[in-house]
Amino acid sequence: MTCEDAHLHMHDYISGELAPEHRENLMDHIDGCPDCREFFRQTEHIQQTMRDYMQYKAPFELQNTISSLLTNA
Amino acid sequence: MKSKRRKSFEKEVLSHLDRLYGYAMHLCKNSEDASDLIQDTYLNALKSEKQYSLGTNAGAWLFTIMRNTFLNEIRRNERKPIGMAGEWIEQMVREDVSELHKHGPDPSVKCLDNLLKEDITRAIANLPEEFKDSIVLCDVQGFSYTDIASILDIPIGTVRSRIHRGRLILRHLLSDWKNVAMGES
Numbered sequence: 664m665t666c667e668d669a670h671l672h673m674h675d676y677i678s679g680e681l682a683p684e685h686r687e688n689l690m691d692h693i694d695g696c697p698d699c700r701e702f703f704r705q706t707e708h709i710q711q712t713m714r715d716y717m718q719y720k721a722p723f724e725l726q727n728t729i730s731s732l733l734t735n736a
Numbered sequence: 737m738k739s740k741r742r743k744s745f746e747k748e749v750l751s752h753l754d755r756l757y758g759y760a761m762h763l764c765k766n767s768e769d770a771s772d773l774i775q776d777t778y779l780n781a782l783k784s785e786k787q788y789s790l791g792t793n794a795g796a797w798l799f800t801i802m803r804n805t806f807l808n809e810i811r812r813n814e815r816k817p818i819g820m821a822g823e824w825i826e827q828m829v830r831e832d833v834s835e836l837h838k839h840g841p842d843p844s845v846k847c848l849d850n851l852l853k854e855d856i857t858r859a860i861a862n863l864p865e866e867f868k869d870s871i872v873l874c875d876v877q878g879f880s881y882t883d884i885a886s887i888l889d890i891p892i893g894t895v896r897s898r899i900h901r902g903r904l905i906l907r908h909l910l911s912d913w914k915n916v917a918m919g920e921s
Binding site: 671674675677678679680705706708709710712713714716717718719720721722724725726728729730732733734736 | 857910
């Protein structure tokens, strides 16, 4: 697997979209290529950080409004 | 007396409220407009209730309704979507990918390990609109490429390409800012 292929597969892997048959090849490449390994680690870290920081909880008032809207419809 | 179907419908759609609110905040940028958008979304969902098959994919269905509701509101107010990608972004991504392919990422760039919430918020805000939606739906909301294609009404290949490019732009923005903040550029 070339580094270019690895980069393409990496994004799909991080998205949870990489087909199982490509996973082993990708992991083998990452194990043997320090640059791709670092890029993978950073990209995964950015995604995880984004997911952690961007979670919202609907305000209590809005929860009540929507519950009433559904109940009374 | 409510039907069993109606009770199940209410339970399914209500379970997505927090996720919808997160996406509404992303679209509207303030809690007041986000709350209004959520209410309009649920009203439109109720109107279209018969089109939804219980136990399928309430999340993608509601996100599609919310996005259409938002776009209709923009059209009604004759506002234009902001932040379409300029040529410079395309050029930057091309150079970035080319650089990565030639040299790989700079292993000394450790600044990306210490990201703050404001770094992430600012980077997402600076992403061009067409990349931003795909990135938020995939990386924040956890939707599949198929669901995102349905929500945004674009081909799956375009979703995939926007997510790949969007992540590269994010990385580029974050490393530039963090390096400047650390006095390295």
